[in-house]
Amino acid sequence: MAIFNGFMSKFRNITSKWSLGVSNLFSDSPLSDGFWDELEELLIIGDAGIETAERLISELRQIAADRRIAHRDELKKAFAGMLTGCLEEIQGMGRPLDISNTPSVILLVGVNGSGKTTTAGKLAAMFKDEGRSVIMAAADTYRAAAAEQLKAWGERAGVRVVSQTRGSDSAAVVYDAIQAARAAGTDVVVVDTAGRLHSKSNLMDELAKVGRVVSREVGDKFEALLVLDSVMGQNGFIQAEVFNKAIPLTGVILTKFDSTAKGGIAISIAQKLKLPIRYIGLGESVSDLALFEPGEFISALLGMESTNDNDD
Ligand SMILES: Nc1nc2c(ncn2[C@@H]2O[C@H](COP(=O)(O)OP(=O)(O)O)[C@@H](O)[C@H]2O)c(=O)[nH]1
Ligand SMILES: [Mg+2]
Numbered sequence: 609m610a611i612f613n614g615f616m617s618k619f620r621n622i623t624s625k626w627s628l629g630v631s632n633l634f635s636d637s638p639l640s641d642g643f644w645d646e647l648e649e650l651l652i653i654g655d656a657g658i659e660t661a662e663r664l665i666s667e668l669r670q671i672a673a674d675r676r677i678a679h680r681d682e683l684k685k686a687f688a689g690m691l692t693g694c695l696e697e698i699q700g701m702g703r704p705l706d707i708s709n710t711p712s713v714i715l716l717v718g719v720n721g722s723g724k725t726t727t728a729g730k731l732a733a734m735f736k737d738e739g740r741s742v743i744m745a746a747a748d749t750y751r752a753a754a755a756e757q758l759k760a761w762g763e764r765a766g767v768r769v770v771s772q773t774r775g776s777d778s779a780a781v782v783y784d785a786i787q788a789a790r791a792a793g794t795d796v797v798v799v800d801t802a803g804r805l806h807s808k809s810n811l812m813d814e815l816a817k818v819g820r821v822v823s824r825e826v827g828d829k830f831e832a833l834l835v836l837d838s839v840m841g842q843n844g845f846i847q848a849e850v851f852n853k854a855i856p857l858t859g860v861i862l863t864k865f866d867s868t869a870k871g872g873i874a875i876s877i878a879q880k881l882k883l884p885i886r887y888i889g890l891g892e893s894v895s896d897l898a899l900f901e902p903g904e905f906i907s908a909l910l911g912m913e914s915t916n917d918n919d920d
Pocket of ligand 2: 724725726754801803
């Protein structure tokens with residue numbers, strides 16, 4: 609049962625005003641000053657951030673000048689190649705996630721409502737689907753219904769959930785889960801954490817403690833993924849720095865992309881956070897998680913066949 613492939617088909621089903629805007633802009637008409645203004649506006653609306661938008665535009669202007677490009681549609685491929693390049697630079701090669709340890713630990717962190725619990729469930733199901741054994745740790749011991757919500761995902765995915773009573777020490781839950789995984793020879797431990805408000809330092813201390821327990825148990829090689837709600841756009845970034853202080857982040861999962869499909873956010877994550885996007889959330893059900901691949905992402909976003917073979 610291969611439910612987690614087919615990024616393009618899932619993604620192409622998401623209609624996006626933003627993508628349409630890009631397509632309309634790169635139409636079959638001459639380049640003009642208006643074009644550059646519109647492109648800048650589109651990038652900013654798309655959450656690329658002002659700095660990134662300006663940089664992309666000056667690069668694209670240079671390409672247009674160097675190659676004496678006069679028509680908008682001739683620039684589209686160069687634009688796609690530039691965006692893909694921005695993402696690939698950060699994305700690196702290698703595996704999407706390092707899960708070479710047994711057990712490998714994946715911590716999901718982020719503010720309330722960003723999609724951590726949902727993503728934990730999706731990831732657990734994905735790993736199971738790939739033939740790996742999985743345990744989930746309900747380390748959000750703060751919210752009353754948190755463990756129940758994770759258990760529901762556990763049942764759906766056929767994955768065991770390690771939890772303790774509400775209010776207990778989340779580092780202890782994670783410790784238990786790692787011991788259970790060791791005892792059973794489990795491949796992956798997916799840890800759902802509390803939606804810490806980044807201004808509450810006690811909660812950040814708790815997260816740092818979870819990090820210490822994990823490194824003590826499995827070494828420094830573990831994943832700490834920031835779960836970012838793409839609807840929050842640039843506002844979601846303030847949190848990244850604070851989380852990164854509590855625990856060194858290794859990547860991002862961009863959720864709720866089905867609700868925005870604004871491409872700029874992915875570019876600004878690469879530019880500002882310098883963190884690779886590993887997966888992208890495209891809905892609320894268990895299979896609505898797709899591997900993030902820059903070339904596919906950009907070509908789907910811009911309604912193109914493929915940018916993998918770009919020669920820019
Ligand atoms: N449309 C959409 N909704 C999502 C996605 N991921 C999570 N959600 C929804 O966002 C809300 C908060 O998710 P939850 O996992 O509880 O967030 P948490 O507080 O970070 O654990 C829930 O209603 C989820 O169904 C996604 O990729 N797309
Ligand atoms: Mg949660």
